[in-house]
Amino acid sequence: MNTLSLLRDRFGPVLSSLADEVSPLLEMIRPSQDVKFGDYQVNCAMPLGKQLGLPPREVAERLIAAVDLADVCEKPQIAGPGFINLRLKDDWLSSRLAPGLSDARLGIETSPTRKVVVIDYSSPNVAKPMHVGHIRSTVIGDCLARVLRFLGHQVIGDNHLGDWGTQFGMIIYGYKHFVDADAYQQNPVMELSRLYQRVNRLCEFHAGNARFPEQNRKLDRLQQQVDDQSQICLEADAKQKKKVEKSLRKLQSQLTQVKKDRDALRSQLAQVSTDPKLSKLAEEHPKIGEAVLEETVRLHAGDEHSLALWNEFLPKCRQEIQRIYERLDIHFDVEYGESFYHQQLANVVKQFLTSGLARESEGAICVFLEDWDAPMIIRKKDGAFLYATTDLATIRYRMETWNPDAMLYVVDHRQSEHFGKLFTAARKWIHEDVQFCHVGFGTVLGRDGRPYRTRSGDTVGLENLLDEAVAKAHTVVADNDQRKPEPEMDEEERMQVARVVGHGAIKYADLSHNRTSDYEFDTDKMLALEGNTATYLQYSYARVQSIFRRAGMDARREAQTSRVFELSHPAERALALQLLRFGETLEEVLVDYRPNQLTDYLFKLAQLFSVFFEHCPVLKAERDALRESRLALSDLTSRTMKQGLSLLGIGVVERM
RNA sequence: GCCCCGGUAGCUCAGUCGGAUAGAGCGACGGUUUCCUAAACCGUAGGUCGGAGGUUCGAAUCCUCUCCGGGGUACCA
Numbered sequence A: 001m002n003t004l005s006l007l008r009d010r011f012g013p014v015l016s017s018l019a020d021e022v023s024p025l026l027e028m029i030r031p032s033q034d035v036k037f038g039d040y041q042v043n044c045a046m047p048l049g050k051q052l053g054l055p056p057r058e059v060a061e062r063l064i065a066a067v068d069l070a071d072v073c074e075k076p077q078i079a080g081p082g083f084i085n086l087r088l089k090d091d092w093l094s095s096r097l098a099p100g101l102s103d104a105r106l107g108i109e110t111s112p113t114r115k116v117v118v119i120d121y122s123s124p125n126v127a128k129p130m131h132v133g134h135i136r137s138t139v140i141g142d143c144l145a146r147v148l149r150f151l152g153h154q155v156i157g158d159n160h161l162g163d164w165g166t167q168f169g170m171i172i173y174g175y176k177h178f179v180d181a182d183a184y185q186q187n188p189v190m191e192l193s194r195l196y197q198r199v200n201r202l203c204e205f206h207a208g209n210a211r212f213p214e215q216n217r218k219l220d221r222l223q224q225q226v227d228d229q230s231q232i233c234l235e236a237d238a239k240q241k242k243k244v245e246k247s248l249r250k251l252q253s254q255l256t257q258v259k260k261d262r263d264a265l266r267s268q269l270a271q272v273s274t275d276p277k278l279s280k281l282a283e284e285h286p287k288i289g290e291a292v293l294e295e296t297v298r299l300h301a302g303d304e305h306s307l308a309l310w311n312e313f314l315p316k317c318r319q320e321i322q323r324i325y326e327r328l329d330i331h332f333d334v335e336y337g338e339s340f341y342h343q344q345l346a347n348v349v350k351q352f353l354t355s356g357l358a359r360e361s362e363g364a365i366c367v368f369l370e371d372w373d374a375p376m377i378i379r380k381k382d383g384a385f386l387y388a389t390t391d392l393a394t395i396r397y398r399m400e401t402w403n404p405d406a407m408l409y410v411v412d413h414r415q416s417e418h419f420g421k422l423f424t425a426a427r428k429w430i431h432e433d434v435q436f437c438h439v440g441f442g443t444v445l446g447r448d449g450r451p452y453r454t455r456s457g458d459t460v461g462l463e464n465l466l467d468e469a470v471a472k473a474h475t476v477v478a479d480n481d482q483r484k485p486e487p488e489m490d491e492e493e494r495m496q497v498a499r500v501v502g503h504g505a506i507k508y509a510d511l512s513h514n515r516t517s518d519y520e521f522d523t524d525k526m527l528a529l530e531g532n533t534a535t536y537l538q539y540s541y542a543r544v545q546s547i548f549r550r551a552g553m554d555a556r557r558e559a560q561t562s563r564v565f566e567l568s569h570p571a572e573r574a575l576a577l578q579l580l581r582f583g584e585t586l587e588e589v590l591v592d593y594r595p596n597q598l599t600d601y602l603f604k605l606a607q608l609f610s611v612f613f614e615h616c617p618v619l620k621a622e623r624d625a626l627r628e629s630r631l632a633l634s635d636l637t638s639r640t641m642k643q644g645l646s647l648l649g650i651g652v653v654e655r656m
Numbered sequence B: 001g002c003c004c005c006g007g008u009a010g011c012u013c014a015g016u017c018g019g020a021u022a023g024a025g026c027g028a029c030g031g032u033u034u035c036c037u038a039a040a041c042c043g044u045a046g047g048u049c050g051g052a053g054g055u056u057c058g059a060a061u062c063c064u065c066u067c068c069g070g071g072g073u074a075c076c077a
Helices: A003-016 A023-027 A045-052 A056-066 A090-101 A132-150 A166-178 A181-186 A188-235 A238-273 A276-284 A288-300 A304-328 A338-354 A387-402 A413-430 A462-483 A491-511 A534-551 A553-559 A570-580 A582-591 A596-615 A624-647
Strands: A029-031 A040-042 A077-079 A083-086 A116-120 A154-158 A359-361 A364-367 A376-379 A406-410 A435-439
Touching: A003 A023, A003 A029, A003 A040, A003 A056, A003 A582, A023 A029, A045 A056, A056 A077, A056 A083, A090 A570, A090 A624, A116 A132, A116 A387, A132 A154, A132 A304, A132 A406, A132 A435, A132 A462, A132 A491, A132 A582, A132 A624, A154 A387, A166 A188, A166 A288, A166 A304, A181 A188, A188 A238, A188 A276, A188 A288, A188 A304, A238 A276, A288 A304, A304 A462, A304 A491, A338 A364, A338 A376, A338 A387, A338 A413, A376 A387, A376 A413, A387 A413, A413 A435, A462 A491, A491 A534, A491 A596, A534 A553, A534 A596, A534 A624, A553 A624, A570 A582, A570 A596, A570 A624, A582 A596, A582 A624, A596 A624
Parallel strands: A116 A154, A116 A406, A406 A435
Antiparallel strands: A029 A040, A040 A083, A077 A083, A359 A364, A364 A376
């Protein structure tokens, strides 16, 4: 049991004799924010005092008198209005830490309640190369899967691939009209990707062209409104003026926005129209948008030729994506894409209709739900199904196959409305006791605060980014090694280190932000390889390994049989306490599915280790017992670091 | 129009269902290396937590109003 739970257990009976609702009070026992307030603090005397009509400090006195903590803590201190500060006894800390030394799991127990959890993550569109936008879902989902598994839960990681949508209509259309047979022969995936991009571009060009006049009209209309309001503003009296000014401001901001949109559209259109080759193609394929949809419909209807092409393309596309997963050490238990469910969709709609959950409206089959104005559409008026339909079928399949306790969807937070509707509709439909959770996350932004793109407006390929990270890491690794009196690594090892460091940097940058906020993707900062980065953590690991290289493996084995830690130096004690909190932290990660709890923990651990490393010589400790204790702390630190990083999906190296 | 999310140090971000003097990294400035990896460590400067009210022992956190930014909003995913 972790320390926090243990403390809560001790306070539980005492509190239940004083109040009816103990669990919110127990929540108020937490790690102290500042060492001067002890290791843990109990904050419930204040609200309890209010409840009982007693001075909080008196309540605190009573709590201390009643609770049995003699074996765990020094004498509790009451501070301020009624805070109870707890400081763990050194020998208790030591006795809690020791079992981790001889345990591969570092003494972390598995959860008493074993849950079955489906995690839906990554889920890219297989027709396009993966880009930076895919990284968050992939990395966050992978981390959650690892943490859940480590704590003993059964996880089904499902990559819900987009392998059946319009994108395949585009590829098929592209293949029929634009394929370069030689290029396809040589590198099919690259050629398919080119085809996708070309068709997509032409579709967007025609759609944009159709929209352009309306954009201009909208702009004129707004301009007119602004002019009118300005006029009114001039004539208005003081009272009216404020109101008019406000609406004028609003109109003006709308105007700039629309202007920006229009200009963006114009330059996008110009890219095609000024390119003789592309503009000729655009001319030759005026109805490409509709044609692509027709290709998609043909595929979905089971047209033999379309299916044959799809069957030819799909493995190639998946192989391409697989390469990136291998590189990032990402693995799934199943990869049932959208295509896996397509035969079940008609039945899903039928069930919704017969059960009265859905009805026809404006030609579409809709599920109307109380909390939303717009319905969830499960079949379009042209008869096609939507991702809502697939998602419903997926939920049913997962319930029937694994009967999970929870289903997590690691998906962009912009889709929160979709999931709100989906979960509500699914609950009405399947009546099963399952927890649905949309684990949303923010957008990856560029340095300009806009979604991360290249200068020409394209999304940035993930693979290039990884290459860049590894290349930069390699430079740093080589420079550093070169600077040593005697360089240690050959080229192969440098390359290996660069891969671990480079990939780690990218994953860590993502995981260390609170997942709900947008974050700025800055390769320079991420690859600065200092400060709060994966590199700093990997470095602290390598430093410990260096101690053991010098001390010899026997020293490590010996240290792992230690029973007593000496924690007289503040740096030793702080490190010991942090080591003991690993288990708490992992539980904490799962409360709101927030990997940054774990990165924060590891960063703090690395910082505390650095301080320890500075102030507490290990190999040259003045006494044998102290040396052994410090070796034991070092061993725990390195294995906690390695385990923690591994739960983030990040590797370590023995030296760097 | 309606709904959701955000605004914290020069920059990028943490901040636990309200808790003590609001933290970290980067950047700036100053210091530390005959000593286990200086990819490190120590110190200094830097804040009306967007604004105004309210709730209470106590608010960055909860409520109301408001300003600014982003996103979503009937047949794309």
